[in-house]
Amino acid sequence: MSDVARIAFPPPDKTNGKRLAKAVERAGEEFAAKNLRFTKLRQMVYEEIAATYASIGAYEILARLADKGTRVAPISIYRAIDALLEAGVIHRLESKNAFFACRRMDHRTGRRPLFLSCEKCGAVGEVDGQHIFDLIGEAAVGAKFQARVKFVEVQGLCPRCAAGGGKE
Amino acid sequence: MSDVARIAFPPPDKTNGKRLAKAVERAGEEFAAKNLRFTKLRQMVYEEIAATYASIGAYEILARLADKGTRVAPISIYRAIDALLEAGVIHRLESKNAFFACRRMDHRTGRRPLFLSCEKCGAVGEVDGQHIFDLIGEAAVGAKFQARVKFVEVQGLCPRCAAGGGKE
DNA sequence: GACCTTCCGTTACACGATATCATGACGGTC
DNA sequence: GACCGTCATGATATCGTGTAACGGAAGGTC
Ligand SMILES: [Zn+2]
Ligand SMILES: [Zn+2]
Ligand SMILES: [Zn+2]
Ligand SMILES: [Zn+2]
Numbered sequence: 001m002s003d004v005a006r007i008a009f010p011p012p013d014k015t016n017g018k019r020l021a022k023a024v025e026r027a028g029e030e031f032a033a034k035n036l037r038f039t040k041l042r043q044m045v046y047e048e049i050a051a052t053y054a055s056i057g058a059y060e061i062l063a064r065l066a067d068k069g070t071r072v073a074p075i076s077i078y079r080a081i082d083a084l085l086e087a088g089v090i091h092r093l094e095s096k097n098a099f100f101a102c103r104r105m106d107h108r109t110g111r112r113p114l115f116l117s118c119e120k121c122g123a124v125g126e127v128d129g130q131h132i133f134d135l136i137g138e139a140a141v142g143a144k145f146q147a148r149v150k151f152v153e154v155q156g157l158c159p160r161c162a163a164g165g166g167k168e
Numbered sequence: 169m170s171d172v173a174r175i176a177f178p179p180p181d182k183t184n185g186k187r188l189a190k191a192v193e194r195a196g197e198e199f200a201a202k203n204l205r206f207t208k209l210r211q212m213v214y215e216e217i218a219a220t221y222a223s224i225g226a227y228e229i230l231a232r233l234a235d236k237g238t239r240v241a242p243i244s245i246y247r248a249i250d251a252l253l254e255a256g257v258i259h260r261l262e263s264k265n266a267f268f269a270c271r272r273m274d275h276r277t278g279r280r281p282l283f284l285s286c287e288k289c290g291a292v293g294e295v296d297g298q299h300i301f302d303l304i305g306e307a308a309v310g311a312k313f314q315a316r317v318k319f320v321e322v323q324g325l326c327p328r329c330a331a332g333g334g335k336e
Numbered sequence: 337g338a339c340c341t342t343c344c345g346t347t348a349c350a351c352g353a354t355a356t357c358a359t360g361a362c363g364g365t366c
Numbered sequence: 367g368a369c370c371g372t373c374a375t376g377a378t379a380t381c382g383t384g385t386a387a388c389g390g391a392a393g394g395t396c
Contacts, residue, residue, distance in 0.1 A: 039374070059351060076375060078353065083374095095262045095319050097352060097383090114304065116313045127311045132303050136282065136322060143295045144327035145284045151263065153319045154304060159312035205393085207343070227382065244344065246384065251343090265352095265383060337396105344391070352383070359376070366369080 023050045026105060027089040036087055044070060045080040046101070049090050054122030055098035093117060093124065095153045100124040115151075118158035125158065191218045194273060195257040204255055212238060213248040214269070217258050222290030223266035261285060261292065263321045268292040286326035293326065 027046050031038035048061045058077045065072060081099060084090045088107060090099050093115060104113060104126055114129030133150055140147035195214050199206035216229045226245045233240060249267060252258040256275060258267050261283060272281060272294055282297025301318055308315035 114307060116311060127307055129307060132300060135300050135303060139282055139295055139297060140284060140322055143284060146325040146330045147322050148324040150322045154308055154315045156316040157314040162314045
């Protein structure tokens with residue numbers, strides 16, 4: 001597997017406590033850098049999202065927290081999600097109404113990523129798509145359309161699943 | 169306004185019975201060409217979608233049909249929508265969970281359209297985006313990702329609304 | 337007619353998201 | 367300490383989107 005493929009699609013379930021702790025720490029730094037509060041609830045919600053490379057729905061997060069003894073209302077999950085989105089540590093998959101943790105802390109280079117979502121294992125990868133967003137902007141200009149929000153999402157098979165390595 | 173802009177973004181409300189009848193007729197031809205049945209329900213659902221240039225949700229269609237005396241269950245609306253999607257006479261906007269009528273009967277040239285959705289008036293336009301989809305395909309190949317379904321959607325202001333001509 | 341396939345009606349439910357109002361925690365100010 | 371503004375959270379209810387399962391109706395085919 002090439003480097004870019006490995007980076008974009010690590011194993012979907014490697015929960016690895018150490019890696020997760022590292023991700024939480026980086027998320028905390030992002031919050032601090034933006035003068036946002038990384039509260040207990042936000043951290044718990046983030047941990048559920050970051051514990052998997054797959055995308056996860058709000059109610060799935062709710063259920064997992066409930067299993068661990070933390071029972072909260074849907075609205076609380078969504079408020080936490082909003083904060084995480086604002087901090088830029090998670091992304092929303094429009095085509096699935098679900099969320100996943102950002103694995104690339106380099107968005108502020110200004111280059112936008114495009115999302116690759118595996119239909120078999122659920123893993124979501126991000127690859128650079130700046131040139132594509134540029135082209136979309138040009139197409140909009142050509143139509144006299146004032147573009148504000150653009151999203152590009154691709155569904156298919158990740159390298160692992162395409163090779164038959166995904167969970168059956 | 170340029171030609172391309174006018175074509176992509178006609179007035180969102182020009183319901184014009186004659187134009188609608190023409191659209192229904194063309195939709196019927198599409199169904200026939202694909203050996204699908206353009207049933208009464210499908211035609212009614214199509215008429216509600218095609219009666220506006222804006223996108224419309226399934227339950228909004230449901231409500232409008234109910235107002236006209238036709239009361240059906242959500243599942244029936246969705247089944248009709250599935251058939252209309254399969255016939256290619258409507259499209260789905262993933263970012264809004266809504267549907268709109270296709271105004272370009274030239275997709276089978278093989279060139280895929282790009283959806284431009286106005287945040288103010290709701291109108292949805294289509295412009296050629298084949299080169300963009302090609303580029304996305306290349307990006308996926310670079311990540312060893314086997315792409316199957318690609319979504320590209322843009323939200324912003326249509327030419328009319330950007331110029332202050334949309335309904336306030 | 338009998339047969340088969342597709343479409344539709346009904347019921348019930350799962351999942352996604354928001355409105356509204358109330359409570360609590362924290363920091364600053366007087 | 368008492369007051370106040372802001373933000374985060376809690377509680378309840380409701381709305382919006384989408385599907386499963388089953389049975390019956392409609393339409394083509396022989
Ligand atoms: Zn990211
Ligand atoms: Zn996979
Ligand atoms: Zn179209
Ligand atoms: Zn508009």
